[in-house]
Amino acid sequence: MARKSRKLVVVSNRGPYRHEASRGRERWVRAAGGLVAALDPVLQKRGGVWVSAKPAKDFDSVTVPAPHLSYDLAHISIKRGDQRGFYEGVSNAVLWPLLHGFEPTIQVGDAPWSSYVGANQAFADTTISTSGPSDLVWVQDYHLMLVPGMLRAKRSKARIGWFCHIPWPPPDTFGILPWGEEILEGLLGADVLGFHLPEYAEHFRQCVERFTPHRVSRGTIHYRDREVNTIAAPIGIPVDELQALANDPDLGREVDRIRELMGNRQLMLGVDRLDYTKGIPERLAAFERLLRRDTGARKRYALIQVMVPSRTDVKAYADLKEEIDRMVGDINGRYAETGRVPIHYLYRNLSQRALFAHYRAADVALVTPLRDGMNLVAHEFAAARTDEDGVLILSEFAGAAKHLKGAVLVNPYDVDSTTAAIYRALTMKPSEKRKRMRSMRAEVMRLDVHRWADRYLGALEGK
Ligand code: GDG
Numbered sequence: 001m002a003r004k005s006r007k008l009v010v011v012s013n014r015g016p017y018r019h020e021a022s023r024g025r026e027r028w029v030r031a032a033g034g035l036v037a038a039l040d041p042v043l044q045k046r047g048g049v050w051v052s053a054k055p056a057k058d059f060d061s062v063t064v065p066a067p068h069l070s071y072d073l074a075h076i077s078i079k080r081g082d083q084r085g086f087y088e089g090v091s092n093a094v095l096w097p098l099l100h101g102f103e104p105t106i107q108v109g110d111a112p113w114s115s116y117v118g119a120n121q122a123f124a125d126t127t128i129s130t131s132g133p134s135d136l137v138w139v140q141d142y143h144l145m146l147v148p149g150m151l152r153a154k155r156s157k158a159r160i161g162w163f164c165h166i167p168w169p170p171p172d173t174f175g176i177l178p179w180g181e182e183i184l185e186g187l188l189g190a191d192v193l194g195f196h197l198p199e200y201a202e203h204f205r206q207c208v209e210r211f212t213p214h215r216v217s218r219g220t221i222h223y224r225d226r227e228v229n230t231i232a233a234p235i236g237i238p239v240d241e242l243q244a245l246a247n248d249p250d251l252g253r254e255v256d257r258i259r260e261l262m263g264n265r266q267l268m269l270g271v272d273r274l275d276y277t278k279g280i281p282e283r284l285a286a287f288e289r290l291l292r293r294d295t296g297a298r299k300r301y302a303l304i305q306v307m308v309p310s311r312t313d314v315k316a317y318a319d320l321k322e323e324i325d326r327m328v329g330d331i332n333g334r335y336a337e338t339g340r341v342p343i344h345y346l347y348r349n350l351s352q353r354a355l356f357a358h359y360r361a362a363d364v365a366l367v368t369p370l371r372d373g374m375n376l377v378a379h380e381f382a383a384a385r386t387d388e389d390g391v392l393i394l395s396e397f398a399g400a401a402k403h404l405k406g407a408v409l410v411n412p413y414d415v416d417s418t419t420a421a422i423y424r425a426l427t428m429k430p431s432e433k434r435k436r437m438r439s440m441r442a443e444v445m446r447l448d449v450h451r452w453a454d455r456y457l458g459a460l461e462g463k
Contacts, residue, residue, distance in 0.1 A: 089116075159460055160191055161460040204230055233452055262304070267302055268422065305345050392408070
């Protein structure tokens with residue numbers, strides 16, 4: 001007889017949905033980032049509970065029809081005095097740039113570490129009160145790195161996991177952090193620590209060896225009387241759901257409309273949260289170079305850049321927004337003609353349907369982050385292309401580059417070679433495009449998010 005699986009408790013800073021009701025009107029909003037895109041389908045399928053902070057009224061979300069939720073939502077409250085310090089001061093101003101290796105952007109100076117500790121404690125307390133000792137607790141990402149240790153202090157026998165959605169840097173970079181050892185000790189409260197790539201897991205183990213007294217052998221850390229396993233589990237997308245969307249005949253009409261509106265030029269597409277890790281200015285520079293070098297280019301090519309507002313209260317993000325606005329204005333001012341603008345810049349969220357219509361309308365997708373844990377936009381582009389057309393230009397510094405071998409790989413810092421790659425993609429033979437797209441689609445299907453979750457949870461349950 002099959003063993004009944006244990007209840008799954010997912011813990012993350014942001015929850016999947018926010019419900020708003022005012023003057024008799026209801027609105028459901030779904031968070032736009034990669035973590036929610038990955039975990040919502042997993043919980044929908046398996047059931048359980050999702051513990052998260054009270055959803056803030058931020059921009060980084062999309063209005064959706066009322067979801068049929070097959071799992072519970074539980075919200076924690078962080079002390080008002082801790083919220084800003086935890087989210088902006090430490091998580092986004094220190095840990096995000098640190099783990100991505102953006103050393104000069106790290107604002108360690110007066111970072112309010114005690115707020116991070118306080119907020120993590122609030123998550124741990126609510127998780128304890130909403131779960132039982134035999135549940136599987138799966139903590140997510142860099143906001144909550146002390147939670148596994150805090151849970152372990154109360155539940156010595158529990159099965160606790162943590163997954164890192166972003167890269168993990170080598171010890172020299174991690175060593176910048178004044179609270180590095182505390183963070184490593186916090187994470188070692190877990191039984192299984194998951195990373196997208198073997199190299200991120202390897203960096204983590206090197207940090208444990210350098211900054212803690214615990215012994216590491218192969219993938220295992222010997223932590224007092226327990227063993228902590230580190231595994232590489234590359235994330236994916238909900239393939240069936242997104243294939244159904246891509247195959248919807250109505251989508252075709254929307255695709256034709258986009259192409260027509262763009263004057264039937266060859267289309268390039270960028271889709272990113274506004275973030276300095278995503279390499280948006282470098283990409284715009286490469287597109288500008290294409291327009292500058294080839295006088296006919298402005299008649300033939302156009303770029304649609306969708307940029308989802310994100311972390312607008314952090315200075316580095318506000319500065320980047322200004323830089324991108326200025327670049328788009330400069331390029332359009334220089335190369336536009338009446339009725340024909342080279343860059344269509346959408347600073348907002350699209351519905352998932354509209355997003356997929358854009359993926360289908362594009363000749364080339366530009367996914368050129370300077371550093372990215374995985375990057376699900378790359379997976380989604382391939383999933384959308386049931387027509388086996390379209391070329392993916394992909395940064396070699398995205399985790400996805402280790403898997404999607406059919407992409408044209410670029411070093412996004414090297415603007416000239418990115419321009420050359422764009423040109424190559426725009427002029428690629430249909431047979432080569434098809435061959436590359438087929439290989440990427442096969443890999444995207446293989447990396448299905450449910451398989452990712454099964455593999456991770458299997459390791460956590462000790463199967
Ligand atoms: C982190 C890591 C890792 C974007 N614009 C719209 C929209 N999106 C959706 C995409 C995609 C998601 O947001 C973005 O996911 P990414 O993976 O590309 O990037 P991050 O948000 O930085 O995610 C990343 C991920 O976690 C998972 O582990 O892959 O490396 O940084 O699903 O579709 N969705 C809608 N409208 C938009 O305008 N509906």
